[in-house]
Amino acid sequence: xxxxxxxxxxDSYEGQEVNITCSHNNIxxxxxxxxxxxxxxxxxxxxIQGYKTKVTNEVASLFIxxxxxxxxxxxxxxxxxxxAVYYCLVGDRPGGFKTxxxxxxRLFVKA
Amino acid sequence: DVKVTQSSRxxxxxTGEKVFLECVQDMDHENMFWYRQDPGLGLRLIYFSYDVxxxxxGDIPEGYSVSREKKERFSLILESASTNQxxxxxxxxxxxxxxxxxxxxxxxxxxxxxxx
Numbered sequence: 001x002x003x004x005x006x007x008x009x010x011d012s013y014e015g016q017e018v019n020i021t022c023s024h025n026n027i028x029x030x031x032x033x034x035x036x037x038x039x040x041x042x043x044x045x046x047x048i049q050g051y052k053t054k055v056t057n058e059v060a061s062l063f064i065x066x067x068x069x070x071x072x073x074x075x076x077x078x079x080x081x082x083x084a085v086y087y088c089l090v091g092d093r094p095g096g097f098k099t100x101x102x103x104x105x106r107l108f109v110k111a
Numbered sequence: 112d113v114k115v116t117q118s119s120r121x122x123x124x125x126t127g128e129k130v131f132l133e134c135v136q137d138m139d140h141e142n143m144f145w146y147r148q149d150p151g152l153g154l155r156l157i158y159f160s161y162d163v164x165x166x167x168x169g170d171i172p173e174g175y176s177v178s179r180e181k182k183e184r185f186s187l188i189l190e191s192a193s194t195n196q197x198x199x200x201x202x203x204x205x206x207x208x209x210x211x212x213x214x215x216x217x218x219x220x221x222x223x224x225x226x227x
Contacts, residue, residue, distance in 0.1 A: 034215070043115070043201050043218025044154070087153065101146070101154035 004088045009106040018075045020105050022088030025069050033064060033071045036087045038104070044087060048073070075107075083109045114138070117202050117219040124226050130189040132222050134202030141207035143185035144169075144216070145177065147198040154201065160185055161207060192226045199223050 005023040012018045024033070032051050036044035048055055050062040050071070061074040075082055085104040118133035136143065142161050146154040146169075156169030158177040166177050174196060178186045185204075189196055200223075205216040 036216075041221065041223075043203070043221055044216075045218070046215035049215065103151060103153040 004090055004102045006086075006088050006102060006105045008103065009108065011108050011110065012078055013110050014079055015077050018078050018082070018107060018109075020073045020075075020086055020088075020107070021070055022073070023070050024088070024090045027068050027090050031068075031090045033062065033068075034089045034091075035060070035062065035073045036089065036101070038085045038087065044101070047086075078107075078109045080109050080111060083107060115202055115204055115217050115219040117200075117222050119222050120220060122222055122224045124189075124192050124224065126193060126226055128189075128192045128226075130192045130224065130226075132187040132189075132200055132202075132224070134185045134187070134204075134219055135183055136185075136202075136204040136217070137183065138204060138206075138217065139182065140204035140217075141182070142205045142216075143179065144203040144205075145175075145185065145187045146201045146203065147171070147196075148201055148221070149198050157187065192224075194226050197224060197226045 032049055034049040035047045037047050038044040048057055048060050048062045050064050052064050052068060055062045063072045085106050087101050087104040089101060115136045124130050144159040145157040147157055148154045155171050157171055157175050158166055158169050160166045160179040163179055163182050176188045176190060199221050201221045202219040203216045
């Protein structure tokens, strides 16, 4: 399984766009990239998933360059409630076998 | 609304006790997982199951066992609890899906276990 590397923490202000980049140099051809969000004392929650180029949903966008060795989660106009830990995962069966979570990025949004 | 329910939010057990953590999902998912989460270590996979009575070890299975007698229920068992098993335990489930088909995992609220 491909290992992922993310920044340990990031700070932002309300209303700003936040981009969290994840490196996955050993990503395999069949691997998908998935991002989860976790609030304190709760289980992680799925945010977005992609294979290549760009994926957008009502919560976030995911940018994946052609070589797929990294990906960027983009959160538009963050609010205080977006303060959470964000996990990047890579695997061939997202949510399936052996979904490996790294340490995640702790995002702190300030007023 | 999809749901993964863990039987307890908080649990305190004594060293050497046998501990059962129960997880139930109502989404007819094939896959179920147990993770533990510790500060600075993220989530680590203990065991997973892709079908009834099927189980596979994750990254840290030592000191744990699991049981999946029914599709909706996945139990984590600490045979003889030790203080280093004090942790947050998270259960998750997902559809098996076809290969390369996106499937997201749904997590329970977690059980914070303290072993004294």
